[in-house]
Amino acid sequence: xxxxxxxxxxxxxxHDREIVSLAVPAFGALVAEPLFVMADSAVVGHLGTxxxxxxxxxxxxxxxxxxxxxFLAYATTAAVARRxxxxxxxxxxxxxxxxxxxxxxxxxxxxxxxxxxxPALVGLFGASPTATPHAVTYLRVSALGIPAMLxxxxxxxxxxxxxxxxxxxxxxxxGFTLNTVLNVALVYGAGLGIAGSAxxxxxAQCAMAAVYLTVVVRGARRHGASLRPDAAGIxxxxxxxxxxxxxxxCLRAVLMIATAVAARLGDASVAAHQIVLTLxxxxxxxxxxxxxxxxxIIARYLGADDPExxxxxxxxxxxxGIASGVVLGVLVVAARPLFIPLFTSDAAVRDALLPAxxxxxxxxxxxxxxxxxxxxxxxxxxxxxxxxAMLxxxxxFAPAALLVPVLGGGLxxxxxxxxxxxxxxxxxxxxxxxxGRWIVTGAVRA
Numbered sequence: 457x458x459x460x461x462x463x464x465x466x467x468x469x470x471h472d473r474e475i476v477s478l479a480v481p482a483f484g485a486l487v488a489e490p491l492f493v494m495a496d497s498a499v500v501g502h503l504g505t506x507x508x509x510x511x512x513x514x515x516x517x518x519x520x521x522x523x524x525x526x527f528l529a530y531a532t533t534a535a536v537a538r539r540x541x542x543x544x545x546x547x548x549x550x551x552x553x554x555x556x557x558x559x560x561x562x563x564x565x566x567x568x569x570x571x572x573x574x575p576a577l578v579g580l581f582g583a584s585p586t587a588t589p590h591a592v593t594y595l596r597v598s599a600l601g602i603p604a605m606l607x608x609x610x611x612x613x614x615x616x617x618x619x620x621x622x623x624x625x626x627x628x629x630x631g632f633t634l635n636t637v638l639n640v641a642l643v644y645g646a647g648l649g650i651a652g653s654a655x656x657x658x659x660a661q662c663a664m665a666a667v668y669l670t671v672v673v674r675g676a677r678r679h680g681a682s683l684r685p686d687a688a689g690i691x692x693x694x695x696x697x698x699x700x701x702x703x704x705x706c707l708r709a710v711l712m713i714a715t716a717v718a719a720r721l722g723d724a725s726v727a728a729h730q731i732v733l734t735l736x737x738x739x740x741x742x743x744x745x746x747x748x749x750x751x752x753i754i755a756r757y758l759g760a761d762d763p764e765x766x767x768x769x770x771x772x773x774x775x776x777g778i779a780s781g782v783v784l785g786v787l788v789v790a791a792r793p794l795f796i797p798l799f800t801s802d803a804a805v806r807d808a809l810l811p812a813x814x815x816x817x818x819x820x821x822x823x824x825x826x827x828x829x830x831x832x833x834x835x836x837x838x839x840x841x842x843x844x845a846m847l848x849x850x851x852x853f854a855p856a857a858l859l860v861p862v863l864g865g866g867l868x869x870x871x872x873x874x875x876x877x878x879x880x881x882x883x884x885x886x887x888x889x890x891x892g893r894w895i896v897t898g899a900v901r902a
Contacts (some may be wrong), residue, residue, distance in 0.1 A: 471772040475749045481621040485612070485743035487738075487822075488628035492518065492660070496653050499639040507650045510590025513583045514570050514654075518598050520606050520708065521566060526702035528559050531615035531693060533748070534755040535900075536617025539758025542899035545618075549681040552614030552672060554689035558697075559610040561690070563603025570599040590650045597654035604665035606657070611668035616752050627645055627667050635660035699839030706846035710853055710877055715871055716856050726865045728808035731799045731873065736816055739784050743824055746776055747831025754835030761897045766836075770889060773828045781824025788817040811868040819875040822882050829885035836894040837901035845884035853877040 493515050501508045512548030532555035570577070578591040612624045638659055642652030676683055711733070718729035750773050757766040792813055796806060833842055856873040859865075888894055 467768060468772055469782050471753075471769055472776075474769075475746065475773065475776060477495065478616075478619065478621045478749035478752055479745040481625040481819040482616070482748040485621065485628040486741040486745060486748075486880065488625070488632050489892035490737075491632045492657060495632065495636045495639060496657060499636075499643050500650055500653050503643070503649060506584070506586040507590045509584065510592075510650060511594055511653070512610035513578055513581045513591040514598065516581065517577055517595055518602075521570070522609075524701065524704055524708070525559075525562060525606055525697075526609060526704055527697035528555055528562075528606055530700050530751065530834050531555070531696045531839070532610050532613025532752045533616040534615055534749040534835050535693070535696065536836070537619070537752045537755030537835065539899055539902070540618060540879055541756035541762075543760075544899060546679040546681045546830055547899065548617065548670065549676045549783065549835065550612070550616070550678055550686075551689065551693075552617065553676060553683060554686060554693045555610040555613060556607055556669070556672065556687040558693045559606035559692050560603055563606045566602050566606075567599055570602070571596055571844075574599070575622065578694075590729035594650050594654045597651055598657055601661040602877060604661040604817065608661065608668060611672055614672055615668075616748060617755065619752055619756065621748065621752075625673060627664050630667070631660045631664040656700060682760035696839060698841035700834070702843035703839070703846045706728075706843075706850045708830040709850055710874075711829060713854055713857050714874060719860045721867060721870070724802065724804035725808050727800065727802070727805045728812060728867055729870070731796075731805075731809055732812045732816060732828040732867075734799075735788070735795075735813070736874075739788070739816070739823070739826070742784060743777065743780060745829075746773065746896045747827040747834075748823075749773075750828055750831030751835035752899055754832050755837070758895065758897050758901075759838060759899050763897055766895060767892075769827075774825060777824030777826075777828035779824070781821035784824075784865055785817040785820035788813060788820070794805070799832070800866035804824050808867045812871045813877055815868060819878055822875070822878050826878055826881045826885060829882070829889050833885065833888060834893050836896065838888070838894040841888055841894070845881070845888070848884060849877055849880045852880045 458485070472488045496511060496515065497508065500511045531551055535551045535555070536548045539545070539551055574595045575588070577781050578588055581591075615621070615623050635657055638656030639653050642648045642656050644652075646652055648655065671724065673683060675681075715726075715729065715733070718726045721729075725786060749771070753769050753773075754766050754792075755767060757763075792810070796813075799810070800806060830842070853870060853873060856876055857870060860869045860873060863869075
């Protein structure tokens, strides 16, 4: 590819086109995934409160389990895009197949753990006696689809690395549609109850995985890449994913601590926290779409031995992150009279909710920088630094959050602690980006 060493308006416009072409479809695919749980909730909710409560517990366990292995997408994106930048599509797809094989191995191991331990896992969440049987049923059936879910993650990383975010969008939309149709047909048409909802989700995830595998296999055959599992390649994928796994676990710990602290503040506060966290997660999808574009573009430039091009893209993406954060913050403030009534009519919940929302709005420019630089460093394959940085962030956040109820603070104080967490993340990521140590060129990060 042509090295991107030119600067100025033309270079900026070229980067903008690249970012938009990758980020917009990526955002659509990211938003489509949570709709699976929403569709299941809408269908199961009409079966009764115990069934819906059971779904809530099982879905939380399932999404947490799958979310821990999101490195399958992130690490694969960076590795494949480097090969693309180096002009070696055969090796790029071969690298992607290693990620897919790793996903299948992890999926088989997770099934072996979840199936026998499903009752114990549900018990950890404190589900009621009436909800527990439904949660166990949904979890056990849905666990059979975990290998397909992980293959979807890995194959999505392959296509992102190949600079294709449109196909994942189409597959996600098709999967959501199929999941909704199957849920209605199996829950009500076949009378399978909550098990029907789980089977519908498994079938939809398997169909998505089949489509992805078809696309990847065709690419492999077109470029002469082997489809057989390669022990060395799978091991290399796993090693690259370990630091990102640590990063993800730290982030999950932050969210769990925040929810636990909110629960100690009272029912109104925890209800308001759930609303704020839902909105925060939605905003994160928009910013994460830019980060995904950053992963693919940065890795491609580094693979093409173009460090100046990588620096230029990094600078432009930081500008995008700040601008997107400002826009999202303004939207939160402007739209609050519209969406708050959709979530609650409880005056106590609203009183706790509003100031916390304002804190979230103010923090969005910081979040924009965090997500972008996170994507840049992932694209560069700088996983070990990201792992250590998140450990520092967790160490800073945990005492600040745990002190909130001790010092008599409320939900707003908790979300200031969340803002502190994002600020520490921004500092650690900004220092790394300024150092230039993340810039390692070549088809493989040495």
